[in-house]
Amino acid sequence: MIYRVQAYGHPLLRTKSVPVDAGEKGLDLLVSDLWQTMRRANGCGLAANQVGKALQLFIVDSRSTYLQQDTAARKADFEVEDTGIEETFINARICSRSERVWVANEGCLSIPGFYQPVVRPWSVEITYMDKDLKTQHRTFSGITARMIQHEYDHTQGILYLDHLSPLSRKLLAAKLKRIREGKVHTTYPLEFYR
Known part of the structure; x- marks a missing residue:
C-alpha cells in the first residue's frame, strides 16, 4: 500500500514517536x-510518522x-568499500556521534521542493532492531550516517529545518x-493538515 506522506505543518511530524512493541500487529x-x-x-529514507504512524520505525x-x-561523488560521500545500505531501523538509539562533521544538502519528502545545507556528524554508532527483530549495533558513516540521522530525527519530532540558522529558517x-x-x-x- 502506498501511503500519503504527511506534509510540513502536520503535528505528527513534531511528535516524539513511541517504541515499537515486538509483537506489533501488522509490523511486517x-x-x-x-x-x-x-x-x-523516489526518496532515500522514510520514517513511520511521515505516514501517520507515531512509531520508532524508519527505513x-x-x-x-x-x-x-x-x-568522485562516491569518494566524497562513502568510506572505501562502503556501497550503501537498504535497512529497516526499529526502536533505534544513537549511542554516539563523531566529532568530525560535514555539510551537505538535505531534502525531505514532507518538505518537498527544496534542499538546504545541514551540518551533521560524519559517523554514528547506533543500536536498533532490523526487520527480523534482531538487535544490531553498528557504526555507519558518510551519506548513510546522514540519512540515518535525518530519519532518526523524525522519530524524535525533529525536522532538518531545526538544524538551520534562524536567518535561514526566516528566509x-x-x-x-x-x-x-x-x-x-x-x-x-501528500496529506496536508487543515
Missing part, C-alpha cells in the same frame, strides 16, 4: 508499505544513491507557508 506489512511509499516518492536506502553516483518562511497551505505539487501523494 507496515515495513513493506514504507518501502513501497518511499520508492514511489534508509543509501545503496541507490551509491549506484547513481560517479566515482524559508514563505515557501514553508505554501507547503502548509497545500500549494505545492509533487509526483507522490
